[in-house]
Amino acid sequence: MERLIEQFIHYLLVEKGLAQNTLDSYRRDLISYFKFLKTYEISSIEDTNRSHIIGYLLSLKNKGRATTTISRNLASIRAFYQFLVRDRIIEKDPSQNLESPKIDKRLPKVLTVEQVESLLNMPDLKTPVGIRDRAMLELLYATGIRVSELVALNLDDLNMKMGFVKCFGKGSKERIVPLGSLAIKSIQFYLDHARNKLIKGKAEEALFVNHHGNRLTRQGFWKIIKKYAKPASIEMQITPHTLRHSFATHLLENGADLRSVQEMLGHADISTTQIYTHITRSKLKEVYSKAHPRA
Structure with a gap:
């Protein structure tokens, strides 16, 4: 079964062009599923069969x-079985018609414009690292790109x-x-005053580098x-994705249309982008409640 996983991962890489992080996620999920099957x-x-899949999900x-x-x-399991049927390794797909558990859509945490300004002003512009950090934070908030896309940027991408x-986003889509x-x-400012000091003469194509002069990682x-x-x-727990959420929300609050925001975020489906309209609506309700004398 381990060999089938690798065949499936190869198929996703070659045929679907999925990113390495996505491939790793598929592999982890299927290895976990196979470990469960070994208990049977x-x-x-x-x-x-279907009962094995249900048993795994319940576990x-x-x-x-x-x-x-x-x-x-x-x-992951459903995609794997579909691949096996497609390649005629099995005849029937036991995962067919299995319903996914309903997910409560939680609104993503968003910074205020003032909090973003405060965050961007934190790096010390007297040091190469501070200059780099300011440039990265500015770029992330200005574009809404994912952190994986940020650290993958090369000089030629600018x-x-x-x-x-x-x-290049999910599925290597440019x-x-x-x-x-x-x-x-x-x-x-980073390119003129900091990057050369960080790479220390190295031949490095990455836009953002660490203090060793190598490409910066997501971690x-x-x-x-x-x-x-x-x-x-900023007391709330923030992640690199918080700036992406803030980027999208602030654009919509200031009149940007949903399709343009979808394009900039690289969402394949506009329904993914629509969650930010719920945030702007909840913000409107909050403003109304505070401002209207009979709210």
Whole structure:
């Protein structure tokens, strides 16, 4: 069964062009499922049935796994069985018609404009690292790109003259996102005064590098944003994705249309983007409640 996983992962890579993080997620989910099957002493995928899948999902629930995790595992298992049927390794798909658990859509946490300003002003512009951090935070808020897209940026992906950045999102889909004037200014300052000091003569194509002169990692950026949140008096738990959520919400609050925001975020389905309209509506209700004399 382990060999079938690798065949499936290869198929997702070659045929679907999925990102490495997504492939790793599929692999983890299926390995976990196969470990569960071994408790039933099942050694062949052909011997699995609907009850085995349900039993696995229930075991995840009993372990206290989140509904989103259970739903993702089912999606991985379903895609795997569909692949096996497609390649005629099995005849019937036991996951067919299994319903995913209902997920309560929680509104993402969003910073106020004032909190964003405070966060962006935290890095020390007297140091190369501070200059780099300011440029990264400005770029993230200016474009709404994912942190994985941010750290994957190369120098060639920037067009400072035209004011845009090229990035590759989920499924390696390329998109062009405009840069604001303040982000351009911060990035240019980083390129002129900090990057060369950080790479120390290395031949490195990455736009943002760590103090060793190598490409910055997602984990590295996570630590950076956490470091600045507290002195910026931001008490809520923030992640790199918080700036992405804030970017989208602030655009919609200021009149941007949903389709344009969808394009900039790189969402395949506009329903994913629509969650930000719920945030703006709840903000309107809050303003109304505070301001209207008979609210």
